[in-house]
Amino acid sequence: MLVEPERTPYDLRFRFLGFPVRVHPWFWIATVLLNGDGLLKIGPEYLLIWVGVVFVSILVHELGHALAYRRFGADANIVLYAFGGLAIGSHIVSGRGRRILISLAGPVAGFVLCGLVYGTNQALEWGQSADERAPNGLEPWFLYHQLIWVNLIWGLFNLLPVLPLDGGQISREVCGMIWGPRGKRIALQISFAVALAVVAYSMFCAIDSGQYGAGIMNSLPWWFLRGGVYSAILFGFLAYESYRLLQRVEWTDTHWDDRLPWER
Ligand SMILES: [Zn+2]
Incomplete structure (x- = not known):
């Protein structure tokens, strides 16, 4: 399950903060399948927001792992695929404590993003809260809620x-x-x-x-x-x-x- 998927001609490839990132086509398909049915009924813009939220959240999570690898002298590349994401180190980092920190860095990066989203909303009210929805339209509220939800809940599930x-x-x-x-x-x-x-x-x-x-x-x-x-x-x-x-x-x-x- 943790095996890196094969390269395909439909891979999206780019570099982020110096790390090579590859997005396997199954990443998009799995993300749409996960929530697409209900969201399409509300409106295609919600499906787009959902896919964007999952993409950014998993990328930030893997970036946390990759930065921790770099901190301990290893290189890393990031793959997003059907099961989520992988940050693959160039070699096994020695020391259990360091390896624990690398594993923790992913969920922690998600919690930091969650805190930023919450903090900027408290200051600027760009997404509003669930009780006072609508002043900005439903889309910002949906974006805010999904960013908080995905980063918090998936981070917690990931720590089981x-x-x-x-x-x-x-x-x-x-x-x-x-x-x-x-x-x-x-x-x-x-x-x-x-x-x-x-x-x-x-x-x-x-x-x-x-x-x-x-x-x-x-x-x-x-x-x-x-x-x-x-x-x-x-x-x-x-x-x-x-x-x-x-x-x-x-x-x-x-x-x-x-x-x-x-x-x-
Ligand atoms: Zn992780």
């Missing part, structure tokens, strides 16, 4: 200790610090359990808000993290990936133990 998300990478380093070589397996177990919990929670949210739901989630404040069908599918896939990797790690472990019993 699920591999290969940023939080999963951090969890793997922390587990390695505590448990040494066994850390990788423990990080995968945590990843599997948390991903399954997110699937269960997402399905509960989806059913609760549906026809037969009790609407319990509706009584909670708007900022309370909710899941849905999309996060259930995504985390179901991630749980399966962790399970698959766990089988392989476990096999290697017993294999290792069988051959070198004195090493145990």
